Amino acid sequence: MNIIARNKKAFFDYEILETYEAGIVLLGSEVKALRKTRVNLKDSFIKIIKAEAFVFGMHISCLETTNSYFRPKETRERKLLLHKKQIDKLFGNVSQNGLSIVPLKIYFNKHNRAKLEIALVRGKNLHDKRESIKRKILDREAQASMKNYAKGLL
CATH class of the missing domain: 2.40.280.10 (Small protein B)
Incomplete structure (x- = not known):
């Protein structure tokens, strides 16, 4: 696809x-x-x-x-x-x-x-949109921390 x-x-x-x-x-x-x-x-x-x-x-x-x-x-x-x-x-x-x-x-x-x-x-209502933004930011931070953790192991 x-x-x-x-x-x-x-x-x-x-x-x-x-x-x-x-x-x-x-x-x-x-x-x-x-x-x-x-x-x-x-x-x-x-x-x-x-x-x-x-x-x-x-x-x-x-x-x-x-x-x-x-x-x-x-x-x-x-x-x-x-x-x-x-x-x-x-x-x-x-x-x-x-x-x-x-x-x-x-x-x-x-x-x-x-x-x-x-x-x-x-x-969506306004509070749902804010929740989506928060979730996106948290996911981005989690990916960055996992990337940094993987670099530390290698």
């Missing part, structure tokens, strides 16, 4: 409840741009419209070699390929429980197909 981009902000702002793997409908120049890691997931979100899932706000930059006539809009909505049962489950959770759907990462699987990992999320 070749990870292209991650949505770090989603991990910080949301509590992740469930994850799904979805295919993406892309054009040829967009796939080439993905291979060169020219994608940004930061402010993207997913909406379900007429029993179809679409990702909005995902920015895929065009390459310089792309013909200007065939150049797609960089932030256009892109259709996601999910099973009908998955879409129904996601739509039910979003409409009844007030949850959101956000993309977490985009990658190429072992068959060289572009996949988007999406998640059903609940927003």
